[in-house]
Amino acid sequence: MASESKGGLGFLSAPPAAPRLSDGEVAAKYPRMRGQVFLGIFLGYAGFYLIRNNVSIVSQIFKDHDIMNTVQIGIVANSVLIAYGLSKFFMAMLSDRANARYFLPLGLALSALVNMLVALVPVITASVGLFATVMFINGWFQGMGWPPSGRILVHWFSTNERGWKTSIWNCAHNVGGAGVGVAAAFALQNWATSPDDWRPAFWFPAIIALVVAIIAFFLIRDRPEAVGLPPIEEYRNDPAKVEMTDDEVEGMSWVQVVLKHVLTNRIVVLLALTNVFVYTLRYGVLNWIPVYLGDYTGAEVSDGIMGFAIFELAGIIGTLLCGWVSDKVFKGWRSGAGILFLAGTGVAIALYWLLPSTAPIWMFYLLIALIGGLIYGPVMLIGLQAIDLSPTNVAGTAAGFTGLFGYILGATLASTGVGVLIHNFGWDVTWIVMIVICVVAVIFMWIVGRDERKLMNEREAQASATE
Known part of the structure; x- marks a missing residue:
């Protein structure tokens, strides 16, 4: 397997390999770390769904109280979708060279802050264009969730087990999707100051997402080699379907790769x-x-x-x-x-x-x-x-x-x-x-x-x- 490409991303760059632990330490630490990082990306990815596109949750409030009509709601909601689709690719190019421990929580925290701004700065929602632009930015930060999760899955779980593990992790979006409904309903019921007050459905899930980001930071580790463990292919004696040698990477820029x-x-x-x-x-x-x-x-x-x-x-x-x-x-x-x-x-x-x-x-x-x-x-x-x-x-x-x-x-x-x-x-x-x-x-x-x-x-x- 080729070594990690140098990231050039400052503090976000993927960490170097740590000195290899003894066989006894590897045997004791590897299973625990695998469970820990998996929990980190599961909770972290579920957290993104708490704040992905909360416009749809409060769309009926917008419509009933003439805050926005259905066309305007669609414009704002679609801005998130388009940004997410683009970001999922472009942010992935950074994520493959970045430390997943920093990358995922950072994206989640930034997305949470955008949602809090939407709730706390009235001028944002006074203009459909500005609202759509801010939600586009939110969608861009949302693209920082899948790539580092995929990086964790490919580095910590080998080919013959990755299908089952990925399918379990993929259910995080259902957990987060259900969670935002519960959180938004609770917030509106307890903190909405009037029937047209939609803001608690944005700021309360955002606070939860910030907490989740902190938890994810403490749970996630970038890859086994960064904590002194052997590559997963070696640990499970299960080679990857596709490998790139160091000779193939030598002399190639990241764009060329x-x-x-x-x-x-x-x-x-x-x-x-x-x-x-x-x-x-x-x-x-x-x-x-x-x-x-x-x-x-x-x-x-x-x-x-x-x-x-x-x-x-x-x-x-x-x-x-x-x-x-x-x-x-x-x-x-x-x-x-x-x-x-x-x-x-x-x-x-x-x-x-x-x-x-x-x-x-x-x-x-x-x-x-x-x-x-x-x-x-x-x-x-x-x-x-x-x-x-x-x-x-x-x-x-x-x-x-x-x-x-x-x-x-x-x-x-x-x-x-x-x-x-x-x-x-x-x-x-x-x-x-x-x-x-x-x-x-x-x-x-x-x-x-x-x-x-x-x-x-x-x-x-x-x-x-x-x-």
Whole structure:
């Protein structure tokens, strides 16, 4: 494995390797440290969701009290989404050279401070343009959460266990998403001074996030070598699928490394394109659940909201199951699990479309749960594959690159594109297009799978040759 590239980021730079501990100290310290850093990134990443886009939580207050109309709310909310998609890639390029112990808590603290400014400085929300700009900055700081978490996962957990560990960590966003609802509701109930006072829903979760940032700082360590432990591949005797030697790095600038191993890396580019279709499926179903149930079945708004919640909750189960399947059933061949879950998603969408409008609502809920549970597996897997199938010192950048495509292109297609389809062609054409997108996603995942299998075979051959 290549040594860490020099960061040139001052106090944020990745720490050098510490003197190697004795075998006895390694045996005692490694398991404890792995649990500690995992808890750090789980809590830290959940903390980001407490303050990611609280505009959506108070949107009804904005609308009912003429603070902003729906178009203005959409502009502000989308500014966070766009910034996050961009930042997830660009901040990842810094994160791969930075100390994860500093990088993640710093991003969380900065995002918390932005949310507190929104709540405490009235002039910010007096202008939609200024509000959107400040929330864009918030979205940019939000991009400092995933990359250092991915760095921890790739350095502290080896290939044959990383699927299960990543799937557990990925549930942090569900924990944080649920937590912000509870925190905002509690704050509004106890500290709102009037019916139109939305500010507690921003400053109270921000205070919690600041506390979480401090906890994360004390828990996280950058990589095993920085605390005197051997690389995870050596500790678990489980070599990485892709490695970069020191000779390959020598003489190359960081930009050249990223260009070669991310931007022109066939597998990473294919994963990024696959992510466009996966995100289109995810949000193309999720965002339109209330509208579809209302249009097709005459369901109440509350029924649609319930379907929305079911989709997200089922995602937790599906994510965990997909991670376990990719480790235990497919033995680290992530594409196999991705193909299985995407094919299942296509079947579930078809059943959702073909279910008679007179069917009981629980049958629609069941299919919504199946779609949510199945699609969240590939959502998690693509980020995992990006860090699995790229050298460790650019793993975060590779994952950020796939996220850039998912958020900027996939989420846009799912909102604007699907909206245009529904408006101009109706639901039947919309669902047919979604099924076609699912088929295309399977094809892309299959192509990635061939390359992944080749890398796995080469790794096994090298391991056998050294025995």
